Every structure is written in structure tokens, then in C-alpha cells.
Amino acid sequence: MWRYGGDGGGFLAFPGAVTRWLWCDADVGQQVRHEGEGAWEGGPAFWDAWSAQVQELLGQILDGTPAAVGVLDTELRYRYVNPTLARMNGVPADKHLGRTVAEIVPDVEAREDVLHTVVADGIARETVSSGHTRADSPLERRYWHGAYHRLEQGGRPVGIVGILLEISAARHEQRELERARERLALLDEAATRIGTTLDMDTTCQELAEFLVEMLADAATVEVFPEHGTSRVPRDGSLRLRRAAMASVPELEVALRPLGVPGTYVDYQPGSSIPRCLQTRQPVIDNVPDDAELGRVAPGAGRVAAYRAAGIHSALIVPLTARGHDVGTVSMVRAGTSPLFDEADAVIAQDLAGRAAISLDNARRYTAEHNAVVQLQRALLAEPGRPHPDLDVAYHYRPAGRGVLVGGDWFETVALDRGRTLLAVGDVMGHGIQAAAAMSRYQAMLRVVAAREPRPDRILVELDHLLHTTGAERPATCVIAVADPAEGTCMCASAGHLPPVMFGPDGQSAFLPVAPGPPLGTGHGRYTSLTVPWERDATLLLYTDGLVERRHEDIDASLARLTRIHAGTAPADLIGQVLARVAPDDPEDDIALLAARPTRQRSA
DSSP states (O other): OEEEEETTEEEEEEOSTTOEEEEEETTTOOEEEEEOSSOOOOOSSOOOOOOHHHHHHHHHHHHHOSSEEEEEETTOBEEEEOHHHHHHHTSOHHHHTTOBHHHHOTTEEOOHHHHHHHHHHOOOEEEEEEEOOSSOOOSSSEEEEEEEEEEEETTEEEEEEEEEEEOHHHHHHHHHHHHHHHHHHHHHHHHHHSOSSSOHHHHHHHHHHHHHHHTOSEEEEEEOOOTTSSOOOSSSOEEEEEEEEEEOGGGHHHHGGGOOTTOEEEEOTTSHHHHHHHHTSOEEEESOOHHHHHHHSSSGGGHHHHHHHTEEEEEEEEEEETTEEEEEEEEEEETTOOOOOHHHHHHHHHHHHHHHHHHHHHHHHHHHHHHHHHHHHHHHSSOOOOOTTEEEEEEEEOOOTTSOOEEEEEEEEEOGGGOEEEEEEEEEEESHHHHHHHHHHHHHHHHHHTTOOSHHHHHHHHHHHHHHTTOSSOEEEEEEEEETTTTEEEEEEESOOOOEEEOTTSOEEEOOOOEEOOBTSSOOOOOOEEEEOOTTOEEEEEOGGGTOBTTBOHHHHHHHHHTOOOOSOHHHHHHHHHHHTSOSSOSSOEEEEEEEEOSOOOO
């Protein structure tokens, strides 16, 4: 828009699709119209005209610019649009004139509040509008960036000029980047909260709780049963074990009839979970009717429970790791929650993929853990028999399921002259190799004890044998040779924690046995300590899993052990020690051996 002329009148130029140059007489408002290429509807007589050459150049600028340009009066009625704006709005240029923005593009959030503010205070502003014009577009939503400034005549506002550029592609890319960042942030958080242990069910519960917090109203994680733990249905249905379940508080009561963790669920052929496992793709079931819900559910009998809970949307994703199926994750939404969509499925797949690796690691660990525990128990099941004048009890507790079993062991060997060798040891390391090494130590101990009378000499011989045979796993060990007839106990230690003697008066004390180096170094120098052993006193040997805790000084745990007042049989003492000293979920194995003489010593 340009103006040129004197006080008595002038030319007003709005080049556009159908440019109309208007001569406005200031006194009588007479309009003289010249048809050009733009579109203009005349107004008050305040415009002057520039030279024809300048007008032509400026007209080419507006007609050729890819920016959409429009002029609105103070009531936000179109007074001019260029061809780009006409195409953008999907309305011919001359059909805009005299009509408001809301009339031309009713489905666009045009931020008319901002435009009115520009008219009112004259401060130029930029804003983003969005929605859909009358022009066809494949986009879900379009976005425009607009810059607006006020037009004035004699200090009085007469309208505004807007210049718009479509930024839909940039906004779409920005949104995709934001979604990618959100997914990465979600996966980063999931990595810290899912798979914190090597226990499979704990990992499943962490996954279910995380999904409820981030994505669903309720979530269940179901895995394939371990071999031999459940009868497989013969009707072609699929049996899974429900490992975990979580929900928002509002759904807890309504979902109880659908099963609890630890139970087995049979899924009818063709239902959602078998289809998900067959295709290894997410399955979305939104707003099914009763007949369809009966088909996608585990069984038709669950329809009433789903309806009572208000469930209207379900998303099932497979748990697949290293090329094989682990199970599935099922999520539901109820009440006023939105339906699941493809974006939710992408996020759920990412989370399930990460969790499946943790679950597969946990499953592999569980299999190895169980095998090691069984081997460990088998090797410890038949320690040697002590002499009948010594009451002996022992106990082995494997580490918690979150860590590998170690090589803790105990042994008793009947010696000559009524003496009994008592030993507890700990092979360094974990797993099947440590358990196998433990068996080797036990066998060597029995052989050496048959020809060496003293604990220190037994340890020296063991250390030499293990070193010369290339033992890869050192071990600690404490040996006590009990002689009830003499009323004495001779002890020696290879880097092991000291034994505890519980007296008949209820007092207890650590035996000050000098610890030598662990077995297998080849440099063992060991010293025996002989102490009196009263008939009603009980000796306790133990491994470090009993007293070591990650966040507690070992001296505090040892002090807790000495506060036990034991005047009972060895088996009862072991029960008290486990109840009052042992960790609830030990991070290492625990081996205990307790012994007490059963007859008076000789005179």
C-alpha cells in the first residue's frame, strides 16, 4: 500500500491479484478506479499515490513474494491480499475483501487477540497461528509465523499489515526432535529403574510400575513358564505366567478378579497376546464391542470384569531378546484416558526392548544360579562325620537371587585319639567354577588332615599343594581341631575371620587366631592357637557373608554377633545367628558350623 498526492486527494495503491488504484477526493470521497492486477477496496481519503514506476515495482514485489501479505482494517476485515495469501487460504483474492479473518479461515487459531492489540497500541508483534485453511493439505495441522504492524494516518490507526510464512515443516521437524528427545529421556530413566537386580520377577515388576507411571492405567508382564513348572493346556491355548502387575489406585480393586502375580493365565487361540507373539508386533485394541472383546481377551468370561473396570483401550507389545520370545507386556487405559495410538506403541516397544534384555539376563542368571545352588548343596550334603563326643551342626545359605552363588564350604573330619577337625572356607569368586573349586579344597583337606596332626601344618600343606597344582582361585579357611577328651581346641587361620567361643555363662569372645595368607599363594606361614574348651561352651565358625554388608562397617556386624547369649545346642545357636545377624537378602553366601563337646574331659 502506497500513498502519494496533496491535501486535496491522491492515489491509493494496493497491488495484488486484482490491483485497484483508487483516487480518493478528500472533500467528497469520490473514487476513481483503475483496474490493474491486484485487489483493493477503497476507504477514507488519506492515501497519496507514488509515481507509476514505483507503483509497478512495488506491485511486482508483493505479487511475486512467497510470503503471504494482507492488509486488514481496524475491524480485522481484509482490505488487500496478495496471491500467496489467497492460495494459502484457499479463497480467491477478491472474495477476501470486506470479510473478517474468522469468516475466511474459521478453522485457524489466528491469534486475533494479538492483532487487536497491535491495532490498539501500535507496537509491532510476531506470533504463530495454527490450524487448517480452506486449501487442501495432508498435514495434521499447519503453522504460520506472522509479523504485524499498524497503519496510521495523522496519528490515527486505520488498519494493520500482516506478513506470514508457513512453518509447518519446521514445526513438524521440531516436534519430531522433541518426541525423539522425550523418548531418549524416557529410555534413559527406564535404564536406571528397570533391571536393577538379576531377579526376573523384580525386573518385571519394575517394568510394570514404570509403564503405569508413564504410559498406562494398568500394566501386566507375563512370561513363558519355566520348563516343568506348569502343565501345558491341550486345547491349543497359550499358557503364560503372570510375573508382575501394577495399576493406578482407582483400578486396583476392579482388577483383582483378573489375577495376581505368580498365577498362570491361559489365552485362547486368536486372542491378542498369541497374535502379538506370533507376529512380534504391537497389537492395539481400541473400543471393542462385547463380541470383539470376548475374542481378544484371554477368554470370553473376562468381558464383564473389563467392562466393570471401564477398560476401553489395550496395547500389547512382545518381549523379545536375542532372537527369542520372553513374554509380553499388556497395557490398558480406562475411564477418561485417551486411546492408545501408534506413537504409544513406538514408545512401549522401545521400553519393552530394553526390558527384555534385562529379563533375558535375569532368566539366564536364574538358570545358572539354580544349577550352582544345586551343585553347592550336593557337594555340602555329606560332610565327614565327627566323633560322637562332639555335637556338630552346620548350615549353608546361598546368596540372594540378585548375585551369583559363591564357593563357601564347611567340613568335619574324624581324626585319631577322639579328635575332630572342623573347617570353614570361602573360595574367591562366584558361579559354577567357584563351586567346583570348593569341592577340590574339601577333597584335599580330607587327604592332608589324615597325616598332619596340627591345623597350622594342615594349612601349610594345603597351600603348597594348591600352589604347585596351579589353583586359579585362592581361598580363605579356618581350621579348629577339637579334643573333647583334653578339653582343648587348636585353631589356625588362612586369611579367615576369627572363630567365636560362646561360654556357658552366656558370654562370647573372638579367638585371637593370627591370620596367615589365603591358601594357594605358596607363601603360607601359619600359627596355631590352643584354647581351653569347656563342655557347655559352643564354638562357631562362619564365612564373611554373615557379617559383611555394603553400607555397614564390619566391626558393627561382628559386635552384633558377640551380643548373642548362647547356652543352647549348636543347631539352636545357628538359628539365633541367622535370625539376629545374617542379612535378610545376603550379597554373599553364608556357611556356618557350630560344635559343642558332649562329655566331660578326662581327669
